Amino acid sequence: MDMPEEIKQFKITLVGNTQVGKTNLFSRFVQGKLPKVIYPTIGVEYALKQYQLSHNQQINLQLWDTAGQERYRQIILQHLKKAKGVYLVYDITKKATFDQLEEWLDNIRxxxxxxxxxxxxxxxxxxxxxxxxxxxxxxEQAKNFADLHNLTFMEISVYSDEDVEKCLTKMVEEICNTSQICQK
Structure with missing residues (x-):
């Protein structure tokens, strides 16, 4: 009798300044919709999402939504450990959130x-x-930043759900390509 294959699991953390949309992105990933009421994240929030790869392999994504407030920075940074993927989120309508990407990136690395x-x-x-x-x-400014640091880049709308699923798929593909933990 064949034993069932072990389901691979990996951690993906969402980081960035406060009010850039991390919690809404987290909710779209996990529930497929926006939360009815939005409260600032205190510390971290966690959910597990099953994900089907194109070759029918099942994986579990541990998604971690983190607070953006400075006072939680040390807690947030601890949740980067053992992450296979990190979303570094900014608000395209607030340059200050983009200006902080370099500092976030240093912490991530x-x-x-x-x-x-x-x-x-x-x-x-x-x-x-x-x-x-x-x-x-x-x-172009954001693309140049991503290219300079050899990172994947996307613009999305969590509110209208534009490219959110594509964003998740792209991350999973990149994790599978870099970490060799997914079968092909």
Missing amino acids: QLTDPDVAIMIVGNKLDKVVDNYELREVQL
Whole structure:
């Protein structure tokens, strides 16, 4: 009798400044919808999501939503350890959140393994569709930052659900490619 194959599991952490949309992104990943009421995350929140790879392998994603407030920074940084993937989220309508990416990236690289998959995610694309003046971080500026640091980059809208599933799929593919933990 064949034994069932062990389900692979890996940790993905969401980090970034406060109010960039990490909790909404977390909710879209886990529940497929936005939360009815949004409260600032205190410390961290955790959920497990089953994910089916294209070759029918089942994996479990441990998703960790972290607070963005400075007072929780040390707690947040501890949750980077053993992460196979990190979403570094900023708000495209608030340049200050983009300006903090370098500091976040330094922390991530100090506390994670060298093969961790890091994705820069510009959120709130929906806000600039009809009012481009609200955009404070230009697409080229973000692409250049990602290229400079050899990172994957996407812009999404958690509110309208634009490219959220693609964002998750891209992260899983990158983790599978870099860590060799997924079968092909």
